[in-house]
Amino acid sequence: MKIILLGAPGSGKGTIAELISNDFGLPHISTGVLLREEIAKGTETGKIAKKLLDKGNLFPDDLMIEIVKERIQQKDCKNGFVFDGFPRTLFQAQQLAKITKIDYVFLLKITEKEIVARLTNRVVCSKCKAVYNKNNYTKNTCEKCGGELIIRDDDTLEVIKKRIEVYKAESAPIIQFYQNQIIEVEFAKTPSQFYAPVRAFLKKEVEKHGSK
Numbered sequence: 001m002k003i004i005l006l007g008a009p010g011s012g013k014g015t016i017a018e019l020i021s022n023d024f025g026l027p028h029i030s031t032g033v034l035l036r037e038e039i040a041k042g043t044e045t046g047k048i049a050k051k052l053l054d055k056g057n058l059f060p061d062d063l064m065i066e067i068v069k070e071r072i073q074q075k076d077c078k079n080g081f082v083f084d085g086f087p088r089t090l091f092q093a094q095q096l097a098k099i100t101k102i103d104y105v106f107l108l109k110i111t112e113k114e115i116v117a118r119l120t121n122r123v124v125c126s127k128c129k130a131v132y133n134k135n136n137y138t139k140n141t142c143e144k145c146g147g148e149l150i151i152r153d154d155d156t157l158e159v160i161k162k163r164i165e166v167y168k169a170e171s172a173p174i175i176q177f178y179q180n181q182i183i184e185v186e187f188a189k190t191p192s193q194f195y196a197p198v199r200a201f202l203k204k205e206v207e208k209h210g211s212k
């Protein structure tokens with residue numbers, strides 16, 4: 001199954017992608033995580049990414065597409081993948097359509113007020129990238145790997161606002177591009193409530209068609 005998760009910053013793409021990945025055995029491909037890994041390694045790509053991500057601006061389309069192409073050619077993607085944060089522009093969606101056929105596109109819905117509340121309370125594991133919310137997880141270390149929990153450099157109020165603005169500017173044509181495929185997922189109070197309809201839908205699809 002080849003799955004795309006569309007949604008604003010903080011809409012839960014990373015959280016839901018991880019749950020799908022665990023349940024259906026698909027690699028979770030977050031372009032944000034891939035870029036932050038390049039930044040951590042200090043590569044040339046990372047240097048370009050750092051300047052853009054720290055201000056909430058998008059990484060260049062052509063470079064992003066090359067990174068994604070290379071990633072989906074790896075062995076673990078032979079039965080599909082879950083994209084989190086890609087495509088992010090109409091151009092990326094058009095280029096992706098030339099490379100592969102996407103089976104399902106979920107659009108995660110959230111209000112602006114909730115985005116700010118979530119992202120100003122988010123912490124992530126510096127090692128395995130697991131995502132937590134300080135409102136319901138108060139430890140300083142990751143429960144999965146023991147790694148230190150940190151705040152993302154782009155989770156400041158100013159950058160969050162810029163990311164929301166960029167999302168608003170770029171998302172409408174992408175939603176239009178996938179209009180016949182989009183499955184909307186309505187905001188819910190907890191990740192498990194939010195994920196339940198997605199899981200039920202994908203389970204049914206697997207029963208009908210196999211895992212593709």
Ligand code: G5P
Nearest residue numbers: 009010011012013014015031032059085088122190191194
């Ligand atoms: P990213 O890394 O893709 P964003 O801004 O799109 O960053 P972000 O912030 O990672 O998205 P998310 O993954 O949608 O948000 O949300 P999440 O982390 O799972 O959840 C947010 C918080 O809410 C967490 O604390 C979580 O615990 C909580 N939560 C989740 N679900 C629920 C729920 O159901 N209920 C409740 N109550 N809480 C919940 O991209 C970063 C940057 O990289 C570049 C751009 O510069 C971008 O700004 N980039 C790209 N540039 C060009 N092209 C691309 N394709 C790019 N991809 C990334």
Ligand code: MG
Nearest residue numbers: 013014030032
């Ligand atoms: Mg994320």
